[in-house]
Amino acid sequence: MTTIENPANSGTRDRRATPWWRRPWTYPLGLIVTVFLVYSLPPYLGLDPARSRIPAPDGAGWYYPVLVTHIGFATIAMVTCALQIWPWLRQKHPVAHRRTGRVYVFAGALPASVAGFAIALAAPFGPIGAVSNVLLAALWFGCTVRGFQTARARRFGEHRRWMVRSFALCLSIISNRVWAVVWATVFLPRLDTTFGGSEIAMTQAISGLTTWTGWVLPLLVAEWWLGRNRRHRL
Template identity: 55%
Template sequence: MTLSVEHPSASPVRHSRPRWWQRPWVAPLAVVAIAFVAFSLPPYLSLDPSRSRVPAPDFFPAHFAVLSLHVVFGSIAMITCCLQIWPWFRARYPRAHRITGRVYVFAGCLPGGLLALVVAVANPFGPVSAASSVVLALLWLGCTLAGWRMARQRRFADHRRWMIRSFALTMSIITNRLWSVVFVITLWPQLETTFHGDEDMMVSTIAGLSAWLGWVLPLLFAEWWLERGDAAKRRRRVRQAA
């Protein structure tokens, strides 16, 4: 009689999914998003143009109305996005995930992105900031639509990749504001030297730098995150084949 003995390493190992409290980034992300919306949204719900945090250009009287709608739709995108990337919520409530996904796309990103294009063209902070805003709006719309299309085709791995990019662009408004603070602190002492006392030039410079770094760095981080995950999957496949 021949006994066949399996090597312990050949037995399948089951990995339990982390619980919702084991995702340390979920709660802080939601808190930051809610706090940002709570700070940013009220002035634009007041219907008072004097409370706008972005100066309106003289050639565009409807700037405040368009900007207010953009902020409202962008806030919807930010809040629903937190639910969409929460693994526990996706796994536990798939139907709710699909519903909030439609809200994220059609009541958040799409109208918010289209209005962002209008606001970008009327950007009061100069051409560098305006160019960044146009590119950001186009990428935001493109990544979101691609993710929605992949879900419709049931290509869920591709859907996840595109929606991670969309998430990075949705939340980039937060990093934009953080960079603004950093550059104000850094460049304000140089007002009389580098900028020759021209405050408008300094504001345009800060706006341009913050606008580009605000979304480029989060998008690069999202790509690194995706490539890191793909590399880990390839290593697992190699180990399993071996």
């Protein structure tokens, strides 16, 4: 009788009772983020420009400090992003979820995207990669702001959709590394033919394709997933 009289409450209980294997991506995602950060952060912890994996452009003394700033805020964004999509935290500790969300927005995504926009303009990987990274930074900033605005307006359905997009862009740096290996494998045998022996041309081609596929494909997957869930609710 209780279930019949209160269908909304029943739906809430069903969501909370969903077993972990219905969301098998939660724990692997946390592990992937951890492994990525353990691998990526050490060269920058000593604040030594000589250890940077991204060379600074000539005459741009500001580049390395802004790069480190971007990496620091992006690290906070990635950790809090993994916490935000953890169903247990959302359901059992909503206050912690909200506070972690504010950290993600104001101490992670927004400052990281602003710094990312600046370094994208001067990155030494060619114009194709620069355009891609500028768009990535702008979209990440815009989706995050919109997600925060809709949460403040208590439009939680819209909030969730915008934050899914923001999270996809935030974590796209991981797929970026995967695509770098893929495109390097494709183009290295063609150095002497397609690129006429020019390593600079090949590097720019690899970097350009890597940056575009790194964030466009995760965003498309996020849009597909959001559309799929909406169709299931209709």
